[in-house]
Amino acid sequence: MRQSKGIAHHAPPPPTGPVPYDQEFSQVLLRDMLRIRRLEEKSAELYGAAKIRGFLHLYIGEEAVATGALHALTPEDNIVATYREHGHALLRGVPMGRIMAEMYGKKEGCARGRGGSMHLFDADARLFGGNAIVAGGLPVAVGLALADSMRGTGRVTACFFGDGAVAEGAFHESVNLAALWQLPVLFCCENNLYAMGTALECYESQPDLTAKAASYGVKALAVDGMDVVAVHEAVKAARTRIAAGQGPIFLEFKTYRFRAHSMFDAELYRHRDEVEEWKTRGPIHTFSARLKAEGKLDEAQFLALDREAEQEVEQAVEFAEAGEWEPVGDLLKDVYTPGGPA
Amino acid sequence: MRQSKGIAHHAPPPPTGPVPYDQEFSQVLLRDMLRIRRLEEKSAELYGAAKIRGFLHLYIGEEAVATGALHALTPEDNIVATYREHGHALLRGVPMGRIMAEMYGKKEGCARGRGGSMHLFDADARLFGGNAIVAGGLPVAVGLALADSMRGTGRVTACFFGDGAVAEGAFHESVNLAALWQLPVLFCCENNLYAMGTALECYESQPDLTAKAASYGVKALAVDGMDVVAVHEAVKAARTRIAAGQGPIFLEFKTYRFRAHSMFDAELYRHRDEVEEWKTRGPIHTFSARLKAEGKLDEAQFLALDREAEQEVEQAVEFAEAGEWEPVGDLLKDVYTPGGPA
Amino acid sequence: MSHMSYREALRRSLQEALRQDPRVFLMGEDVGRYGGTYAVSKGLLEEFGPERIRDTPLSELGFVGAGIGAALGGMRPIVEVMTVNFSLLALDQIVNTAALYRHMSGGQFSVPLVIRMATGAGRQVAAQHSHSFEGWYAHIPGIKILAPGTIEDARCMLAPALRDPDPVLLFEHTVLYNMEGEVPDECRVDISSARVRREGSDVTIITYGGSLPKALEAAETLAAEGIRAEVLDLRVLRPLDDATIMASVRKCRRAVVVDEGWRSGSLAAEVMARIVEQAFYDLDAPLARVCSEEVPIPYARHLEEAALPQPEKIVAAVRTMLGA
């Protein structure tokens, strides 16, 4: 059994090359990464204050993935995510207040307090959860794409999942179905190198995850998940191909989580130096440095964006605080859909 | 959806080249293929006569695989098989009478009538079933190998399964575990091109099954499963490597089932011509032709071997007929092991 | 009225659904080219084509989950899991996704999915192919469980199941496929109520699915002895129709529950618990049940028969109860 000593997984070199976006869109990407970051930092704080409970998984460090990806999709596309999905929900347009209220367990939450952090849903945003069974969302994503394929909607379904999910049988059955039926699915593997406390090379005999997808004849690419530009470009290109009916695509985003797996994790399984090294490649940090170097951002603008994000977070907290508790009398509501046939 | 019209799957050219075995061993291989063939032909007949019931899956056409493989293993090795396992049980040394008695449901059967055709077991022969859940035996095989690896027994576990099993998540989880832990498992995929009524290319997006195993870093080879020599050589070589601690190997035996999937199959899904073409490449037929051409067999010897096989079958039937029914009072026996701690 | 088999009734129900609603499609192992393991979908591929009669890989977890997704995406999938035995591989998707989805999303998403499975023992297919888990599935909130025990229900339950906005599991007992009978030309069945299949007054035999014919046979035998047994067909295993159960039990004051599931933790236990909760003081005798023996179902015919509920065992249980 291989175990990591010191830095087992080096971070990639920081992204270089010009940012191919105008100032406005560049700042949108930066702003959205900041919004996720500040939302989650606040969530961690509120967890400490026992306002948020249950399991809370932070995306801090991985923001480039959701940000780059969701900006390359259309509002009509379907999103399926995991329990680490605050960022996906936010950029999908779920108001931050409704996300925060959900984590508070309030009626105003985007799942009416039923789901909490792991189960953010929004029908209007076509956000199909927030699934807390590892790889559990993959077959569902395939089915959504099957429906779109049969109905000819032109939609693409983007399914996010971690590196750990690739070891589950569900992943393999899903990729095969999607490839067999040439369905419009974009498989987005957020490879942060660990499944909870187990490093990728300790649980995959062959840690190149693109090889698994390729064994189904699926186009599979590894992408620098610390670079919002690389993510955005890869997803844009993939979406175009998929929408043209060329079948599913698998993208592996190499990224890193800066925080613990959840709020209960002592992080015994990785070295501090490794975390520190990856932090120097933080997606917000490197992207804003690039924008500054290109003259698309100055410090004042950065601070303004950041301040904006913090204000949004403050308002979200206020919204959640002001929210109401669902009456206990409604406990059994929505186990079944009202008005079904007798 | 691709559908087979006419001959969708051509048979390979008949095996050529000298048979690298002496007359005695060559005839043993032929004899064992004949024994399986005659046993199964009789079983089909007895099914018609309602002596055998339930599901009955015949191996006719595929005999070269079990025969070549089992002769390359040692009696200490572990065997895990599917519901199509009469041949594996027989060549593992389970007396034909006990196999037949099992299919009769008699107490003298190798699973005391509890299992029937799909669940042949023999502790002495280290035959761990007869598993009727597709891919269900794979994780068990990995575990047997794990035990051997931890205990240093030097055993190899050979796990037989069909092409259809490769689509199950269980296959992927098993191959990954075996490769990750470098366990002594020989994965024997009996690719007869159909999972029940669905052709391989109708259910696998990428029908090259070795690619799946290779994506775990597992050595994977395709072998002509209609040629007992090719099978035997491949398994011998694989066993040597595995026993030397070089990790699991995946062998794909390309073969064909001449009969229906089970006794209830109208065979709507494949063309008669395809079956007929493969029959001309029957493993008994081509192997005996080669032996004759090399002077290792004459017609009289062939007939004698065949007669011997038929006699063994007759005796097996007599044994089964003479067997007894387990008393109904023993129905609940062996749900739990007697003598467990209170 | 038309005369047909249970199998044919199921096929007609599929055909009708596929004809009436373009959103309906059938997906599962060998439903197409092969014609369905139990020949239920035979001929449907020819009529509806491979897009709507969709053969799947051996990937129960994957294609059941895909059915959930397709339902969320606006289709009305019918997923066939070849038999209940293999559905254990898909259980995570059924329980952790389909059943929880509506509630977990705060009521935003419903999953209008129908899952069909063959169930039950009695054909000597041994331990791994003889499970009766429909009663076990009835433990799970968020799904509905149907168990057609008559030709009419086989013909008519699919349509309301497809109209239901939530996941419905429909269990077809393998020994019933060849059963024949009359079906009214127009379907008028619900998927919410239990039905009295034979009137009686001395004891209620409560059952469903593959055990219904056995219970009716037992009632016939008992009638010859002057014992008038009422036979109640649960039909819908979740949610249970308490009102109809209690009405019959209050009338007969005695009840035997017959259930092919293993005794411990059987649906029969649940029915007994409810009777105790709701009609305790109306009982003239302890309730009894006839279930499968707690043993993996053996292959040998005589052992399999001994393991399963049989008319004789039902008759014996009733006689004992009545002190007859």
Add this chain to the structure above:
Amino acid sequence: MSHMSYREALRRSLQEALRQDPRVFLMGEDVGRYGGTYAVSKGLLEEFGPERIRDTPLSELGFVGAGIGAALGGMRPIVEVMTVNFSLLALDQIVNTAALYRHMSGGQFSVPLVIRMATGAGRQVAAQHSHSFEGWYAHIPGIKILAPGTIEDARCMLAPALRDPDPVLLFEHTVLYNMEGEVPDECRVDISSARVRREGSDVTIITYGGSLPKALEAAETLAAEGIRAEVLDLRVLRPLDDATIMASVRKCRRAVVVDEGWRSGSLAAEVMARIVEQAFYDLDAPLARVCSEEVPIPYARHLEEAALPQPEKIVAAVRTMLGA
């Protein structure tokens, strides 16, 4: 006597087993480097090394099946499925292989496998992480089900489970991990009997696992009102210890069953059915049960609390039963 937590008791039992028998090893997701999701196996990797404290991929079906194989191959594996919620992915191996193996092989092969899982709700982890399926598992012949509800059982049940030649599932309730108490220095517990945890004479409260402390609390409250409740801890959910259950029920003549499983098809139903079958005429009142409401467990604390059995609900059920 030593003082320790339920978590520590479980860890000691693992440590002891690993020290005493070289065939024993522990395998599961994050049992090693991470130290176990609930920190039960913390420190074991350091003492026993990665061969015997074996981190697995996220492959529940695969590594549970591998545990079965390793047991057949002469080892004594302890497989940890992180929580019961994920065990649904492994259910096929548990039911169709582990449970059936001995019988299906005509008694030739036993599977001496122990599977540990965390179970239960009460920590606001929402619908997919809050199942209580131990009672549901108790339906399956061929396996045994243990539910330690005390520190002593947490400390002592593993050893006899490992001595058992058949598959044993051991369920650890997540809300109990931090519970502390005394443990005798020598283990003398069986894995076959139920235990009276508090003597009483007016009503038997029958329960197990995470609900045991709640039942004891309810009994305390009732005592203040002059109601003497006996609290019976089932401990072993399969096979059930009928004798101890009936003895208590015959003494108290009334019983309430408390079970965190969803009401319909709960283990509580089975216990009620058995009491009706075996002690009907000893009952002075209809049996009652306090189970989880039939709803996926919600995240919000007040809703979760309302969904689960609570001491107040138990007290109320007893009062109603006694007409108090």
